[in-house]
Amino acid sequence: MHRVSFAKVVILIFILIKPITLQAHDSIILSHAWISEAPPTVSILAGYLEIKNNTNETKILNAVSGSDFNHIEIHQSIIRNGMASMEKQNELSITPGQTLKLTPGGYHLMLFDPSRPLRSGDTVPLEFSFADGHKQTINATVEKRNNSTHEHHHH
Amino acid sequence: MISQLSNSRFLIPVMIAVAVLAAASGFYISLKQNQQVVQINPGIDGLFWPNPKQLNEFSVLDQNGNPFSLKQIKGKWSLVFFGYTHCPDICPITMSVMSESYKMLAQQNKDAQTIFVSVDPERDTTDKLLQYVNYFNPEFIGLGGDLNMIQGLTKQIGIAFYYNKEGSNENYLVDHSASVFLIDPKGRLVGKLSPPHKKEQIVKQFTTIRDFINAQS
Structure with a gap:
């Protein structure tokens, strides 16, 4: 029977922990992802989240996908002279240390043709692809809109 | 400058500019007067009044x-x-x-x-x-x-x-x-x-x- 030395255990723990600490200091953090529940016949939903760039370089988000949708685009709602319009964004840049917030009435995800009815409480995986090849997934929760709290939305 | 103004090349644009300015200020004054007549609006945000x-x-x-x-x-x-x-x-x-x-x-x-x-x-x-x-x-x-x-x-x-x-x-x-x-x-x-x-x-x-x-x- 092998005796596991104390040193080996320490090394093992270090190896296990290192990727976690690395992730915290050298990564992109996706959080507060939610999809607004919509009337049943609506085929385009809106998704929101926060993207924090914890790396030392500007990250460029250039694609979002999810198996529950036909395709996903990034848009910005703009109200100009009382007219509401949406502008498609081919990419979003996030500078080092910046937290980019996709919120109602601003930047948002346009989620086309959900493959199943999405009701409040459902979770949906979304994959974010960056220009440097990095990909990251987060589960977004479907929620009803709550306008009095949407600016500090969390769950 | 003055000798240049007397030059016909500059005279016409200057005259046009003066005419445009005069028309614009006349329009502005009449607009102001209109606003004074229509001062019955009580200043309620978003209200179309009078003559909705x-x-x-x-x-x-x-x-x-x-x-x-x-x-x-x-x-x-x-x-x-x-x-x-x-x-x-x-x-x-x-x-x-x-x-x-x-x-x-x-x-x-x-x-x-x-x-x-x-x-x-x-x-x-x-x-x-x-x-x-x-x-x-x-x-x-x-x-x-x-x-x-x-x-x-x-x-x-x-x-x-x-x-x-x-x-x-x-x-x-x-x-x-x-x-x-x-x-x-x-x-x-x-x-x-x-x-x-x-x-x-x-x-x-x-x-x-x-x-x-x-x-x-």
Whole structure:
């Protein structure tokens, strides 16, 4: 029977922990992802989240996908002279240390043709692809809109 | 400079500039005088007063396919928003704020009604409108029909909308007014509530304008 030395255990723990600490200091953090529940016949939903760039370089988000949708685009709602319009964004840049917030009435995800009815409480995986090849997934929760709290939305 | 001015090459542009300036200042002064005459406006935010526009007859279809005209507007205080169901952000935000406002308003105002007008009749069928307005509040009214019918209403209120159609993309976007309009029980366009919409603000503006109009008659 092998005796596991104390040193080996320490090394093992270090190896296990290192990727976690690395992730915290050298990564992109996706959080507060939610999809607004919509009337049943609506085929385009809106998704929101926060993207924090914890790396030392500007990250460029250039694609979002999810198996529950036909395709996903990034848009910005703009109200100009009382007219509401949406502008498609081919990419979003996030500078080092910046937290980019996709919120109602601003930047948002346009989620086309959900493959199943999405009701409040459902979770949906979304994959974010960056220009440097990095990909990251987060589960977004479907929620009803709550306008009095949407600016500090969390769950 | 002076010798240059006497040069005919400069004289004509200078004369034009002077003429334009004179015309512009004359226009400005007359505008100012007009504003002074029309100072009966009590300064209520979003109120169209005096001379609110009287709506003329129009004919659209409601979410059940029934005719909807000026008759259904008369006798009610109507909050009206123009949008389309394929709009994922601004429209549902506004509709859910209107739903919250309506809950507060309906207790005090039995004659209040909330109307969603689709400016995208091609995709917003009667059935879609029904499900859409029902989701926000079963008492809401959804109006549609064909483009001609809808324009019978939008042109009177001064609503612009624009289809961003590129090729045969069925997921086209529509630019549309983000304001909520208020029509009084006489069918007069009495107010425009500007975005961003908040339920407290809608309730406050509705109540202030209603009280003002009621005090006039």
